[in-house]
Structure formats: structure tokens, C-alpha cells
Amino acid sequence: MTTLSRVASVFSQVFAVPAEDIASNTVPDDVPKWDSLGHMNMVSALEKEFQLRFKPNEIMELGSVQDILGVLARKGVRG
Numbered sequence: 001m002t003t004l005s006r007v008a009s010v011f012s013q014v015f016a017v018p019a020e021d022i023a024s025n026t027v028p029d030d031v032p033k034w035d036s037l038g039h040m041n042m043v044s045a046l047e048k049e050f051q052l053r054f055k056p057n058e059i060m061e062l063g064s065v066q067d068i069l070g071v072l073a074r075k076g077v078r079g
Contacts (some may be wrong), residue, residue, distance in 0.1 A: 003077055004069060006049055007046070009049075010049050011026075011065075014041050015031050015032075022065060025064070025066060026065040
């Protein structure tokens with residue numbers, strides 16, 4: 001399973017959207033429930049999925065799926 005597909009699965013669970021609708025270019029405007037509360041729920045779900053913790057500055061960087069993939073790659077997640 002790729003990192004993108006794992007992120008898409010998290011988005012599907014947190015935001016109640018089809019995983020296949022999530023791509024690397026997905027931004028908050030594409031996901032109706034991706035607001036400030038949704039963002040924190042997503043962060044928590046990503047931390048659980050990838051068994052890691054984001055630092056506060058990293059949480060602020062997670063502004064798109066591409067950004068999420070980049071931060072995960074810097075934290076050693078490959079795939």
C-alpha cells in the first residue's frame with residue numbers, strides 16, 4: 001500500500017469522502033469538512049496510521065495532501 005493510498009484512507013475515514021477522490025493535489029477547498037477541527041482530527045488519525053507524532057510546526061505545514069506526503073517522507077515514511 002502506498003503512502004498516498006494510506007493518506008487517502010485516513011481522509012476517507014476522517015472526512016467521509018471516497019478515498020479514490022483524494023490525490024496528491026487535494027487541498028482543503030476540495031474537502032468540505034477540512035476545517036480547523038477536521039484538520040486536528042486528520043492529524044490525530046495520521047499519527048495513529050503512521051505511528052508517529054507531528055511537531056507543532058509540522059502540523060501547520062500540512063496544508064495539502066502533497067504537503068502531508070512531504071512531511072511524512074521527511075519523517076522516514078516511504079512508499
